Amino acid sequence: MKILIIGAAGMLGRKLVQSLIFKGKMNGQPIEALILADIFEPERPDFAGAVETIAADLSLAGIAERLIESRPDLICHLAAVVSGEAEADFEKGYSVNLDGTRALFEAIRLAGQKKPYCPKVVFTSSIVVFGEPLPDIIGDSHCLTPLTSYGTQKAIGELLLADYSRRGFLDGIGIRLPTISIRPGKPNKAASGFFSSILREPLIGQEAVLPVSETVRHWFASPRAAVRFIVHAAELDTQRLGSRRSITMPGLAATVGDQIEALRRVAGDAAAKLIRHEPNKAIADIIAGWPRSFDANRAKELGFIAETSFDEIIRVHIEDELESTLPVHEQA
Amino acid sequence: MKILIIGAAGMLGRKLVQSLIFKGKMNGQPIEALILADIFEPERPDFAGAVETIAADLSLAGIAERLIESRPDLICHLAAVVSGEAEADFEKGYSVNLDGTRALFEAIRLAGQKKPYCPKVVFTSSIVVFGEPLPDIIGDSHCLTPLTSYGTQKAIGELLLADYSRRGFLDGIGIRLPTISIRPGKPNKAASGFFSSILREPLIGQEAVLPVSETVRHWFASPRAAVRFIVHAAELDTQRLGSRRSITMPGLAATVGDQIEALRRVAGDAAAKLIRHEPNKAIADIIAGWPRSFDANRAKELGFIAETSFDEIIRVHIEDELESTLPVHEQA
Numbered sequence: 060m061k062i063l064i065i066g067a068a069g070m071l072g073r074k075l076v077q078s079l080i081f082k083g084k085m086n087g088q089p090i091e092a093l094i095l096a097d098i099f100e101p102e103r104p105d106f107a108g109a110v111e112t113i114a115a116d117l118s119l120a121g122i123a124e125r126l127i128e129s130r131p132d133l134i135c136h137l138a139a140v141v142s143g144e145a146e147a148d149f150e151k152g153y154s155v156n157l158d159g160t161r162a163l164f165e166a167i168r169l170a171g172q173k174k175p176y177c178p179k180v181v182f183t184s185s186i187v188v189f190g191e192p193l194p195d196i197i198g199d200s201h202c203l204t205p206l207t208s209y210g211t212q213k214a215i216g217e218l219l220l221a222d223y224s225r226r227g228f229l230d231g232i233g234i235r236l237p238t239i240s241i242r243p244g245k246p247n248k249a250a251s252g253f254f255s256s257i258l259r260e261p262l263i264g265q266e267a268v269l270p271v272s273e274t275v276r277h278w279f280a281s282p283r284a285a286v287r288f289i290v291h292a293a294e295l296d297t298q299r300l301g302s303r304r305s306i307t308m309p310g311l312a313a314t315v316g317d318q319i320e321a322l323r324r325v326a327g328d329a330a331a332k333l334i335r336h337e338p339n340k341a342i343a344d345i346i347a348g349w350p351r352s353f354d355a356n357r358a359k360e361l362g363f364i365a366e367t368s369f370d371e372i373i374r375v376h377i378e379d380e381l382e383s384t385l386p387v388h389e390q391a
Numbered sequence: 392m393k394i395l396i397i398g399a400a401g402m403l404g405r406k407l408v409q410s411l412i413f414k415g416k417m418n419g420q421p422i423e424a425l426i427l428a429d430i431f432e433p434e435r436p437d438f439a440g441a442v443e444t445i446a447a448d449l450s451l452a453g454i455a456e457r458l459i460e461s462r463p464d465l466i467c468h469l470a471a472v473v474s475g476e477a478e479a480d481f482e483k484g485y486s487v488n489l490d491g492t493r494a495l496f497e498a499i500r501l502a503g504q505k506k507p508y509c510p511k512v513v514f515t516s517s518i519v520v521f522g523e524p525l526p527d528i529i530g531d532s533h534c535l536t537p538l539t540s541y542g543t544q545k546a547i548g549e550l551l552l553a554d555y556s557r558r559g560f561l562d563g564i565g566i567r568l569p570t571i572s573i574r575p576g577k578p579n580k581a582a583s584g585f586f587s588s589i590l591r592e593p594l595i596g597q598e599a600v601l602p603v604s605e606t607v608r609h610w611f612a613s614p615r616a617a618v619r620f621i622v623h624a625a626e627l628d629t630q631r632l633g634s635r636r637s638i639t640m641p642g643l644a645a646t647v648g649d650q651i652e653a654l655r656r657v658a659g660d661a662a663a664k665l666i667r668h669e670p671n672k673a674i675a676d677i678i679a680g681w682p683r684s685f686d687a688n689r690a691k692e693l694g695f696i697a698e699t700s701f702d703e704i705i706r707v708h709i710e711d712e713l714e715s716t717l718p719v720h721e722q723a
Contacts, residue, residue: 149558168481190634202534203550206634211554215547218535222543226481302522302538 060085061092063126065117065163066137068097070242071183074286075135080106085133086294096126097138117159123166127178130170133293135181136163142187143249145209156212164219168228180220181292182233184305186278188214191348199307199357206348217305224297224304232292233305234358237280237365240318241376250345254279257315258322258373261333262385270339273316276351280310280365281375288363299361309365311372312352321369325377326385392417393424395458397449397495398469400429402574403515406618407467412438417465418626428458429470449491455498459510462502465625467513468495474519475581477541488544496551500560512552513624514565516637518610520546523680531639531689538680549637556629556636564624565637566690569612569697572650573708582677586611589647590654590705593665594717602671605648608683612642612697613707620695631693641697643704644684653701657709658717 062079066072072095079090092109095101100114115122117138127134138159139145145152160182170176189197190206203214213235220231242255246267253270254277260267280288288308297304323331355363366372377383394411398404404427411422424441427433432446447454449470459466470491471477477484492514502508521529522538535546545567552563574587578599585602586609592599612620620640629636655663687695698704709715 192633192635200534202532204635205550205554206557208554208558211550214550218537218543218546218550222537222540225538226540301524303524303536 060088060090060133061094061129061131062090063094063096063131063134064137065096065115065126065135066139067095067112068099068101069137070244070282071239071285071289072097072101072137074282075137075289076101076104078286078290080104082290085290092129092131094126094129094131116155117162118154123159123162124170126163127166127170130176131178133179133181134163134167135183135289135293136160137183137289139183139209139213141249142207142209142251145212146207149208152208152212156209157215160212160216161219164223164229168223168226171228177227177230179293179297180229180231181289182216182220182231182305183289184213184217184233184235185210186235186237186307186310186350186353188217188235189350193350195351197307197350197353199354221302221304225302230297231304232295232297232300234288234292234363235305235307236285236288237278237308237310239282239285240279240372241380242282243376243380250342253342254315254318257334258318258369259376261322261330262326262373262377262381264330264333266333266335268337269315269334270337270342271315271346272338272343273319274314275343275346276312276314277346278310278312278350278353279369279372280308281372283375283379284310284365291361291363295361303357306358306361306363307353307355309355309358309363310353311366311369313369318369321373325370325373392420392422392465393426393461393463394422395426395428395463395466396469397428397447397458397466398471399427399444400431400433401469402576403571403614403617403621404429404433404469406614407469407621408433408436410618410622412436414622417622424461424463426458426461426463448487449494450486455491455494456502458495459498459502462508463510465511465513466495466499467515467621467625468492469515469621471515471541471545473581474539474541474583477544478539481540484540484544488541489547492544492548493551496555496561500555500558503560509559509562511625511629512561512563513621514548514552514563514637515621516545516549516565516567517542518567518569518639518642518682518685520549520567521682525682527683529639529682529685531686553634553636557634562629563636564627564629564632566620566624566695567637567639568617568620569610569640569642571614571617572611572704573712574614575708575712582674585674586647586650589666590650591708593654593662594658594705594709594713596662596665598665598667600669601647601666602669602674603647603678604670604675605651606646607675607678608644608646609678610642610644610682610685611701611704612640613704615707615711616642616697623695627693635689638690638693638695639685639687641687641690641695642685643698643701645701650701653705657702657705 187210519542
């Protein structure tokens, strides 16, 4: 089988490629070819089958047609202008996140008019399709009320995915990813950045800033779990979804205090002491509009599995990003 | 104040124009100019102020800019390719209902970049943004799950309206209209057509066909109530909406049996006997996916008012469409 990954150079994209290569098969069928696309040409992975790497801006005319030219069986569409950028640059956000996604779906539909074609499409949405006012635990039938342009664009992507699937143009599944923690890499300026940095930096002996109260509650999964969600979605029989093609992924509802306690248990007091509390009202106000917890019953029934404690999420990070070693201040 | 109505030649558009002319003011401000646009040039109404009538396809380049050139204070966007046509012609539906709506919002945003401009925009959505699986009574926080391309396009319009409003580009309010009954005019082939024709035709002594069971329940408002919703939305202070800019309108939850009993009470047994039951599985299957009833609490709190009985809906039709007279078979 042939797999196209759009957004293959991003954090999740790279981990997904590694996971697919390691797995070697999807639903029992050998993976024969990978087409890896991103705005910058993705790195060429070490893979025995065919690999094509493409630098491509999905929002430009003709690009979507080019990407699906060889009629991949599975398309994982992870590419997006992220939340902060889509808010700062309104036109760019709509162009990439809405027009780009629609261009992909349209290219698939039009290819199917020439010769039957109905690929499986996994679309990564996000829990930021939900915004206040919200109940403490959000059920699977709660309305989408995004409070950012990014969330709006993801919600529209979900609606298009459902309609194109209903019409038989593609076989879509949308997965709403929790906030990813611990995101590897450098600290960034995203409002959500501290959810990762207050763990990631102390784990390597560096200071981190906490801009909100320890009582703030949010919904998390590790990068490893997120990749597992994508793979599970790609293998799932969409007959089981009915008309509702997008699903809130399971996650761990945890407060910042829970995160810090887990850090203390895994890496000791010295690590926890590296977190400096510096309240920032602007960030606190943004976070206040975000969802806190979900029941995610549909996803659980469909076999999606997340972590159940932050200790586990931290251990996943130590295994996957720190070569299973903690620096000197590790305890016991 | 200057008012632009897009879709002014349609059934609701024409009634809205008459209602605005009769009213003369909006929120105490005199209505000075009407710009009436539709795919065919709307009829010129009898109005003391300025009137412009325009034949315009909103989905074509430059048209939206042209329509808002004179910077109307209020824009009522009622234009749409209807449900059946959007299902039969996928590209036309997306072009008019999605691209046309987005072109309008974009034209407003770009006009505002040149010189401050933030008109009130009333967008008519529809209860077909909801589809099975559904609870018997649908609450205001239930997710949108359209089962038609038309419903998908309306749901996307709602999301865009909310995002453009949040960003301050326009001041939007979306109203989800119930199924309109009794829709005046000739019988048509819409799946929902019988909800009007089983009353409209017998009221003038003609036969009508009922393709579903009398137990089918649905959500209704008269054309007069629908126009009242639009006017109330146009006058409503959107501060009261918070971030949720679209609202399910109140209506009357009634079964086909309730409709027939009301017909019998208002126009007699002879009228009710003109309904011929001819089961049609295709229509019954479509209707089975439709919403049955809503609580519509938000709309009621915001002062939107619908009919409370089908007797009243039938009387509205007799007053507005039949010059307050029933034909010879009228009782008592």
